[in-house]
Amino acid sequence: NKQVILKDYVSGFPKESDMNIIESIITLKLPQGSNDVLLKNLYLSCDPFMRNLMNKPQGAPINPLAYTPQSVIAGFGVSKVLESGHPDYKEGDLVWGFCKWEEYSLVPSSQILFKIEHTDVPLSYYTGILGMPGITAYAGFFELGSPKKGETVFVSAASGAVGQLVGQFAKLTGCYVVGSAGSKEKVDLLKNKFGFDGGFNYKEEPDLDAALKRHFPEGIDIYFENVGGKTLDAVLLNMRVHGRIPACGMISQYNLTQPEAVTNLAHIIYKRIRMEGFNSADFFHLNPKLLEFVLPHIRDGKIVYVEDITEGLENGPAALIGLYSGRNVGKQVVVVARE
Ligand code: NDP
Numbered sequence: 001n002k003q004v005i006l007k008d009y010v011s012g013f014p015k016e017s018d019m020n021i022i023e024s025i026i027t028l029k030l031p032q033g034s035n036d037v038l039l040k041n042l043y044l045s046c047d048p049f050m051r052n053l054m055n056k057p058q059g060a061p062i063n064p065l066a067y068t069p070q071s072v073i074a075g076f077g078v079s080k081v082l083e084s085g086h087p088d089y090k091e092g093d094l095v096w097g098f099c100k101w102e103e104y105s106l107v108p109s110s111q112i113l114f115k116i117e118h119t120d121v122p123l124s125y126y127t128g129i130l131g132m133p134g135i136t137a138y139a140g141f142f143e144l145g146s147p148k149k150g151e152t153v154f155v156s157a158a159s160g161a162v163g164q165l166v167g168q169f170a171k172l173t174g175c176y177v178v179g180s181a182g183s184k185e186k187v188d189l190l191k192n193k194f195g196f197d198g199g200f201n202y203k204e205e206p207d208l209d210a211a212l213k214r215h216f217p218e219g220i221d222i223y224f225e226n227v228g229g230k231t232l233d234a235v236l237l238n239m240r241v242h243g244r245i246p247a248c249g250m251i252s253q254y255n256l257t258q259p260e261a262v263t264n265l266a267h268i269i270y271k272r273i274r275m276e277g278f279n280s281a282d283f284f285h286l287n288p289k290l291l292e293f294v295l296p297h298i299r300d301g302k303i304v305y306v307e308d309i310t311e312g313l314e315n316g317p318a319a320l321i322g323l324y325s326g327r328n329v330g331k332q333v334v335v336v337a338r339e
Helices: 123-127 132-144 163-172 184-192 208-215 229-238 280-299 313-322
Strands: 002-006 019-023 037-045 074-084 094-100 104-107 113-115 152-155 176-181 198-201 220-224 239-247 274-277 307-311 331-335
Touching: 002 313, 019 313, 037 094, 037 123, 074 123, 094 104, 094 123, 123 307, 123 331, 132 163, 132 220, 132 239, 132 280, 152 163, 163 176, 163 184, 163 220, 176 184, 184 198, 198 208, 208 229, 220 229, 229 239, 307 313, 313 331
Parallel strands: 152 176, 152 220, 176 198, 220 239, 239 274, 307 331
Antiparallel strands: 002 019, 037 074, 037 104, 037 331, 074 094, 094 113
16 A cells, blocks of 8 residues: 655655655455445645645644644545445545545544545545635635625635636636736636636735736725735735635745734725635635535536646655646646556
């Protein structure tokens, strides 16, 4: 059973060499009377939060998902049930949920696995648009963002797993939406593939405030926050009164030993902005609503989803750390096996 283990806690930017590929023995047969589920892992999701699980724990509370040195790393993934001692699952079922980075997993029946009912769309979508990132974009934009037709929306990390969906949800709602991303190729995708009204490469904008003023002369109603740092600081200057900021992530800060200061926070008060952090785990009950909303749009082509597919578990570490340099174009997926 090929596995990816974390060598030791990580400080600063993660490197491929922080992880190792090892081989272990697994019996592909459940013990008599077991109510566990034996899975063959197919698609693994690379998610920015996995970096935070590599940190050395500092005080309580400790994230129950945090990795420990020499343990197999884990994240969301799509798997096939090989054998089940649990009445809810049977051999051949396809599921998605939290799973270890290994070829085969034995998971306790207490672990939540979502059954995959719709297989007329790519299975890998359950690591993205039909899985955790989809729930994140849906809950963050609609529940926390409270968008209204005609409003202005800014999205950072806009071409990624979550951002590309927020932009498309905003267009379907009748909003004006602009995104920032880290290359010309990604900015082209925003405008030509996802239907954003505009976009800019933040790496080539020496003055983010000026870039935002250019795209939002009347200000921003909703900022979908994915990166934090300098971008958030510039956005705060450009928010409109009663604007909303669903604080989804701050990837620019995850690898810094010294976080950047945000100096314009007082604008939250001046402009009566509602900024609210959230965790997708609190919104998994919206999964059926997400599917009901996006599946018809995927089928009729009104929503598209761009993935960046890496073949082979052994190439997983490079794919994962690529998130922090923007190597991925779209949702980063690692293929362990195709059914
Ligand atoms: P992406 O698919 O967007 O991949 C990460 C992207 O972040 C990179 O491609 C890169 O794009 C951008 N990035 C990396 N480093 C920096 C930096 N220093 N400054 C600015 N941008 C950077 O990831 P996701 O869509 O999966 O996640 C987006 C955000 O949402 C993350 O902050 C993540 O932690 C958060 N998240 C939060 C969840 C929640 O429950 N609250 C759930 C899921 C995600 P580029 O080339 O454009 O720079």
